[in-house]
Amino acid sequence: MKRSIAIFTMSAMLLSSYMTMQAPASAAASTTTAISSSIAKGHIVGGVNLRNKPSLSSGKIIGFLKKGTNVAILDKSNKYYYKVKTSGGHTGYVSKSSKYIKLSSNSSQSKPGQGSEVSSSLTEKINLVIKTGKKYLGTPYEFGSDRSTTYTFDCSDFVKQAYKEALGIVLPADSRKQGDWIKEQGTAVYNIGSLKAGDLVFFMSYKGSSASAYAGVDKSSEKITHVAIYLGNGQLLHTYSNKSGGVRIDTLSKSWEHRFLFGGSVLK
Structure with a gap:
């Protein structure tokens, strides 16, 4: 009888010990879940x-x-x-x-010191996009070009390829959706002087080469018909026709200046 009581007592002690050890682990798991579910x-x-x-x-x-x-x-x-x-x-x-x-004020979007690293690397990223785009200078233009090849480009296909190949960023497929995407990112600017290298630049349809041809035009209601990459110093990298030579560099002046709607940064 004494042996049976001893076995029972030992079993109870082991069970009690097991329950005591498991409770903190369960609480820790709940805490981990709570933290990970809302960062x-x-x-x-x-x-x-x-x-x-x-x-x-x-x-x-x-x-x-x-x-x-x-x-x-x-x-x-x-x-x-x-x-x-x-x-x-x-x-x-x-x-x-x-x-x-x-x-919220007690949350952080980046680790300490990360902001300066992002700023310092931004120029390198933009330069890589521009370098990648320039690699395709002279590539023939084709409206509705095949998005799975780089043999030809239309305007939106070209800027999409440059950012995808250089940085792995996949932009929307056409210029109007790209424009909407830029606005959604909150980076749109409506003054040519505010453009930065690497920005996407959007234009309305051609109405003439002189400023008078665009007088009275409500640009807020105009549809996007063209997109380019801004190189800085008033230059554009883009493609818009075979006659013009496919992918090329132009100056943001004359009709391009009159057709300008807005631009904006892909990178933040």
């Missing part, structure tokens, strides 16, 4: 679309977040989008642009 808090400062994918071209709009909405940021999914969760439990992706969302 930061965000505040919507400008109405923004909620998408099902972190992409302007392929992500479908599944909702709209009004100014003043607070969200949990679940993942900094890519360079341009946050994965967020609303108080109502809806999950999706929103633009990282400061025009639409700001992180």
Whole structure:
């Protein structure tokens, strides 16, 4: 009988010890889950679309977040989008642009010291894009060119190839969607003097070579018909016809200046 009581007592002690050891592990797991499920808090400062994918071209709009909405940021999914969760439990992706969302004061978008590293590398990235684009000087123009080859380009295919090949950034397929994408990133500028090297530059249709041909035109209602890469110093790298020689460098003056709608940076 004494042996049975001893065995029972030992078993109870082991069970109690096991339960005591497991409880902290379970609590730690819960804490880890809570931390990983929300890496930061965000505040919507400008109405923004909620998408099902972190992409302007392929992500479908599944909702709209009004100014003043607070969200949990679940993942900094890519360079341009946050994965967020609303108080109502809806999950999706929103633009990282400061025009639409700001992180709470106790959250950080970058590690200490990272800002200076990004700034110093930005010029290198832009130079790589420009160098890649110049590699295709003289490549024939073809409207609706095959996006899977580099034998010919139209304007939007060319700028897309330059950024994809140089930095792995996949821009939308056509110039109008590229323009919408730039606006969504919050980098659009409407003054030629504000353009920076590497910016995408958007133009409306040709109406004539003189300024008078564009007098009274409401550019806000004009459609984008052309896109180029700005090289700085008033120069454009682009393609628009076989007659002009395919991919080439032009000066942002005369009719190009009159046709200018806006431009903006792909990189931040």
